[in-house]
Amino acid sequence: MVIIIEKDTKEKVIESIIKKLDQEGFDIHRSTGIDHTILGVIGNTNKLDIRDIKLMEGVGEAYRITAPYKLVSREFKSQNTTFKVRDVEIGGDETVIMAGPCSIESKEQIMTIAESVAKAGAKILRGGAFKPRSSPYSFQGLGEKGLEYMREAADKYNLAMITEVMDKDQIELVESYTDIIQVGARNMQNFSFIRALGKSSKPVFLKRGIAATIEEWLMSAEYILSGGNKNVIFCERGIRTFETYTRNTMDISAIPIIQKLSHLPIFADPSHGTGLRNKVIPMARAAVAAGANGLMIEVHNDPDKALSDGAQSLYLEQFADLMKQIRIIADVIGRKVA
Numbered sequence: 538m539v540i541i542i543e544k545d546t547k548e549k550v551i552e553s554i555i556k557k558l559d560q561e562g563f564d565i566h567r568s569t570g571i572d573h574t575i576l577g578v579i580g581n582t583n584k585l586d587i588r589d590i591k592l593m594e595g596v597g598e599a600y601r602i603t604a605p606y607k608l609v610s611r612e613f614k615s616q617n618t619t620f621k622v623r624d625v626e627i628g629g630d631e632t633v634i635m636a637g638p639c640s641i642e643s644k645e646q647i648m649t650i651a652e653s654v655a656k657a658g659a660k661i662l663r664g665g666a667f668k669p670r671s672s673p674y675s676f677q678g679l680g681e682k683g684l685e686y687m688r689e690a691a692d693k694y695n696l697a698m699i700t701e702v703m704d705k706d707q708i709e710l711v712e713s714y715t716d717i718i719q720v721g722a723r724n725m726q727n728f729s730f731i732r733a734l735g736k737s738s739k740p741v742f743l744k745r746g747i748a749a750t751i752e753e754w755l756m757s758a759e760y761i762l763s764g765g766n767k768n769v770i771f772c773e774r775g776i777r778t779f780e781t782y783t784r785n786t787m788d789i790s791a792i793p794i795i796q797k798l799s800h801l802p803i804f805a806d807p808s809h810g811t812g813l814r815n816k817v818i819p820m821a822r823a824a825v826a827a828g829a830n831g832l833m834i835e836v837h838n839d840p841d842k843a844l845s846d847g848a849q850s851l852y853l854e855q856f857a858d859l860m861k862q863i864r865i866i867a868d869v870i871g872r873k874v875a
C-alpha cells in the first residue's frame with residue numbers, strides 16, 4: 538500500500554502514522570520529497586481497511602498496489618489452468634460450447650435438444666433442474682427428476698453435463714448427477730454456499746453477479762480456491778446497467794480482463810447477457826472473437842412454448858448455424874471449435 542501524506546503535515550503527525558503501522562507489524566519505507574512525503578507499507582495489507590487509513594490525520598491519499606485476491610491471480614500462477622471434464626478439456630486451445638435449454642421440462646424435451654446440440658458440436662449439455670426464478674409463481678424446475686432425465690440425455694449423446702445448484706443443502710444431490718456445478722448470478726456472493734463449494738470435487742462454473750465488479754467476482758472465486766477446489770470457470774452473463782433495451786449489458790471486455798488478471802478460464806453466456814434471441818448470435822460471435830474459453834448458449838426445440846427464457850433461446854437450426862460461424866472466427870485467432 539502507498540500512503541501520500543498531505544502537504545505541510547507536521548513531522549510529529551507523520552511519525553505517529555509510521556508508529557501505528559509499525560505496531561501492526563508492517564515495514565514502512567519513507568521517501569521525503571520537497572512537497573510530499575510518501576510511505577510504502579510492506580506486509581499483508583489485505584487485513585487493513587483502506588478507509589481507516591484515508592481517515593487518519595495527515596493522510597492525503599492511500600492506494601493498494603497489490604490485488605486482494607491471490608490464488609486466482611496470474612501473479613500467483615502464470616500458466617493457464619486447464620482441466621478435463623469427462624473427455625472435454627477446459628481452458629485449452631478449444632473454445633468449448635455448452636448448450637441446452639434454460640430448464641429441463643420433460644424427458645422428450647431434453648433428449649431432443651441433447652441430440653441436436655451434440656450433432657452440431659456442443660460438448661456440454663446445460664439445463665436447470667432447480668431454477669432461480671424472479672417470481673415464486675414461475676416454473677421452478679423439475680428437481681431431481683430433471684437431473685435424472687438430463688444425465689440420461691447427456692450419457693446417450695456423449696455430452697458432459699452442467700446444472701445449477703441453488704444452495705448448500707443441494708450440493709450432494711446435484712453432485713451425484715452433474716459434471717460441473719453452476720453457481721447462478723444471484724448466488725455469486727452467497728459466501729457460506731461458495732465456501733462449501735471449495736470442498737467439492739466437481740468444477741464450479743461461477744456466473745458473474747448481476748451488479749458485481751470484476752474484483753468482487755475474482756474474490757468469490759478466491760473463496761472456492763481457498764477451500765481447496767482449484768477448478769473454477771468464470772462466466773460473464775451480463776450485468777445490470779442503466780440500459781433497458783437488453784435484459785442485461787453483456788460485458789465482453791470482462792473476457793480479456795479476466796484472462797489478464799487470472800489463470801482461470803472464462804466463458805460467456807450471451808443468452809442471459811442479452812435476453813433477446815436475435816442478439817444472442819452476434820454477441821456469441823463477439824465473445825469467441827474476444828478469446829473466450831467457451832460459450833454457454835440456451836437452445837430449445839420449441840422456444841415459443843418454453844417454460845423459462847424462451848425469448849432468449851435459439852432454435853435448434855440457429856444453434857447449428859452459430860456453430861458453423863464460430864468455427865471460422867475461432868480459426869482466425871488460432872483457436873478451435875469442435
Ligand code: PEP
Pocket residue numbers: 639665669720721722723744774809
Ligand atoms: C441460467 O443459466 O439459466 C441462469 C438462471 O443464469 P443466471 O444465474 O446467469 O441468471
Ligand code: MN
Pocket residue numbers: 639640809835845846
Ligand atoms: Mn435461463
